[in-house]
Amino acid sequence: MDINWVGLSAALATFLGIWIGHVSVRKIEREVVNVWIPAGIALLAGFGLWLASTLTSNLPLSAASGIVGVTLLWDALEIAIRQPARVKHGHAPANPNNPRHRQILADYPEATTVDLLDRDPIGRAYSAEEIAALKAGGR
Amino acid sequence: MNFFGIWICLVTLFVIGMGFVWVIRGERFFGYLWWPYVMTLGILCIVGSLFAANNWVSALCGAVGGSLIWGATELKEQAVRGELGWYPFNGRKIDPPLVKIIKKWKAPSL
Numbered sequence: 052m053d054i055n056w057v058g059l060s061a062a063l064a065t066f067l068g069i070w071i072g073h074v075s076v077r078k079i080e081r082e083v084v085n086v087w088i089p090a091g092i093a094l095l096a097g098f099g100l101w102l103a104s105t106l107t108s109n110l111p112l113s114a115a116s117g118i119v120g121v122t123l124l125w126d127a128l129e130i131a132i133r134q135p136a137r138v139k140h141g142h143a144p145a146n147p148n149n150p151r152h153r154q155i156l157a158d159y160p161e162a163t164t165v166d167l168l169d170r171d172p173i174g175r176a177y178s179a180e181e182i183a184a185l186k187a188g189g190r
Numbered sequence: 191m192n193f194f195g196i197w198i199c200l201v202t203l204f205v206i207g208m209g210f211v212w213v214i215r216g217e218r219f220f221g222y223l224w225w226p227y228v229m230t231l232g233i234l235c236i237v238g239s240l241f242a243a244n245n246w247v248s249a250l251c252g253a254v255g256g257s258l259i260w261g262a263t264e265l266k267e268q269a270v271r272g273e274l275g276w277y278p279f280n281g282r283k284i285d286p287p288l289v290k291i292i293k294k295w296k297a298p299s300l
Binding site for chain 2: 052054055056057058059060061062063064065066069070073074101104105106107108110112113114115116117118120121122125142167168170171172173174175176177182
């Protein structure tokens, strides 16, 4: 029986595209002042990979290029729109060394420098007081 | 021109989008401790994709497998999101088989 490599290529592109995109979006949005520059680069790279996927007759390569391309297009949206919104709501930590995030901390009471997701589940809902204590820097 | 990659990536985008849905709903009703089963299912999908004769079936199995493995690593963070009140919290979750053993393992989070 022949081995079909298209699926493994799609799986690796899907997993690595999401993983690397997930980590990069958080890091880039945290450090960069003008998020539209990296978002524009991700947009161009995504469309570039889409074009590349149409120019190869190799199916595993075409699938991987297309999938990584679409994850980059999604990353552009995440960098420019969705991740800044999370920072404003306190769902992602603000970076006080970034002037854009300093402004968010000043304008949005829910914003925090604490990474509230960096903990193990406790099996029950937190009370409002506990969440306030977490945001104050306690664990 | 070869449009295989474009069609596959659009299908994959849908699969990833559904990943958001099942991670949120699945964690709410079953809890994050099901992660080893989800990861195993993802690995089985990828192994199955190697033996699919049809390229579309192989690619779909691979994309679903990759998405399931990613979702398995997201369940722990999703559990914390629910506990923090960012999503509805359900205190009566359905434990997986071998839950006592799974609790001793560190749940993956990337």
